[in-house]
Amino acid sequence: MRLTTDIKFSNETGITLNQTNKRYKSIRLNNPLRLEQYSWLIDRLIENCKTDQYNGPRDLYYQNIGLFPNVNIITTLLNDICCTVGVTRMNLNVTVSQKGFVFGDLTISYRNKMILYDSNTKSSMLIPDCIQDLKICHSNARFILVVEKYTTFAHLISNGIAERFPLIMITGSGYPDLKTRSFLQKLWFELKLPVFAFMDGDAYGIDIILSYKYGSILSAYQNHHLIVPSIQWLGITADDINDFQLKGIRYKRNELKKFDSLLKRKDVFDNNIWADEIRKMKQLGIKVEIQDLVDYSPRFLIDCYFPYKFSYGKWF
Numbered sequence: 001m002r003l004t005t006d007i008k009f010s011n012e013t014g015i016t017l018n019q020t021n022k023r024y025k026s027i028r029l030n031n032p033l034r035l036e037q038y039s040w041l042i043d044r045l046i047e048n049c050k051t052d053q054y055n056g057p058r059d060l061y062y063q064n065i066g067l068f069p070n071v072n073i074i075t076t077l078l079n080d081i082c083c084t085v086g087v088t089r090m091n092l093n094v095t096v097s098q099k100g101f102v103f104g105d106l107t108i109s110y111r112n113k114m115i116l117y118d119s120n121t122k123s124s125m126l127i128p129d130c131i132q133d134l135k136i137c138h139s140n141a142r143f144i145l146v147v148e149k150y151t152t153f154a155h156l157i158s159n160g161i162a163e164r165f166p167l168i169m170i171t172g173s174g175y176p177d178l179k180t181r182s183f184l185q186k187l188w189f190e191l192k193l194p195v196f197a198f199m200d201g202d203a204y205g206i207d208i209i210l211s212y213k214y215g216s217i218l219s220a221y222q223n224h225h226l227i228v229p230s231i232q233w234l235g236i237t238a239d240d241i242n243d244f245q246l247k248g249i250r251y252k253r254n255e256l257k258k259f260d261s262l263l264k265r266k267d268v269f270d271n272n273i274w275a276d277e278i279r280k281m282k283q284l285g286i287k288v289e290i291q292d293l294v295d296y297s298p299r300f301l302i303d304c305y306f307p308y309k310f311s312y313g314k315w316f
Contacts, residue, residue: 007220009266014214014227017083037067041077048093054129056095083221089178090131100127100180101150103157104168106187109135119162124153127170131182136190141168144187146231148199148208149174152290161302168193175208178219181226184212188228195228196315201236201248202287203258206278209233214267232315235305236288238280239314244305246293248286256282273316 006018029035041060048055055063057078061071068074082089089095103124106117110128114137117125128134145167147153153171161169168187172180188195197212199205213231215223240246251259259282262268268275293301309315 007217009214009270011229011271014223014229015217015220015267016215016223017220037073038077038081040064040067041074042081045081045092045094052093054093054095060094079218079221086221088182088222088225090182093130095129095179098126099173099177100170100183101125101153101173102127102168102170102183103153104162105139105141105166106136106168107138109137117168122157122160122162124157124169127179127183129179131179131186134183134186136187139168139191139193140166141191141193142166143168144184144191144193144195145169145234146184146195146197146212147171148197148205149290152198152294155294155298156301159299159302161306164302165306172208172212175211178222178226181212181215185226185228188230195231196234197231198234198290199236200287200289201238201241201246201281202251202289203255203262203278203281205236206233206262206281207258210262210265210267233274233277234309234315236290236293237314238277238284240305241284241286241288243308244293246288248288248292250285251282251287255287277316 007015008018009015029038044055044060044063047053057074058071061068061074078089078092078094082092101124102117104117104119108115108117108128111130111133115125115128142165145165147156147169148171150171150173153169156169161167168191170180170184170187176184184195187193197209199208209231212228214229215227219226236246241248259278262278263275268278290301293305296304
């Protein structure tokens, strides 16, 4: 586990590992069991890369339950290997559970096969596993919308958001996995489109936006492959709660503590606009979820909320 003193931050590169620190250029083995665990895992990763096979941490765990007490050990060792070698989990053919979905006007080439994401079909697709083998071919979209929850994502598709807005829409189904973040960064790099985040109006929604924008401490060694520093916070914001007179529920004690922890983060502390907005959200004292907007009417988001936000530039 990296120490916070080994972490640095900038608006351009997000949260990264301090490369001047040599602490993690090698792995120290304290006992024979740990040596055996690393040896088995490295052999398995090499074999996967040679045969083009993919495994998640849980898959690797079940391949040798007797060697690993739990799947968390696999995750820790994987992070150490990636950090030491200077690669990402995806480079080693390690995937996680399927969480990320994409919808909209987009054509990609994946392992010499053309894939068309047709917004007219009103159906989404899983984000492909191997992002480095993916090529963005074409899109007529004007922006990318990142939605926190799959239920909201599916609701917007079924109610015809593509008929109103030429967009690409992505969801990480909560906190995004590495594949979803990597895919979003690739779209942003190659299509050069603005990216907007639509999350619940609470501390956890803000934390999810920050994971897309600057990354996390746990992924500091690979955030340069994952972040989208220009992503804009579209909603739900404190102004939305006031402008639309939204009703919410009072924050619990742990949720208020989450705001305090966010304000202590360097990526927030050094960003006055975001820090001020987080303070405003906390001072309002209520959290408003996306579902609260949907409850107005099935098409409230598409016919009222988004047109208002985009017309008046209500993001930051």
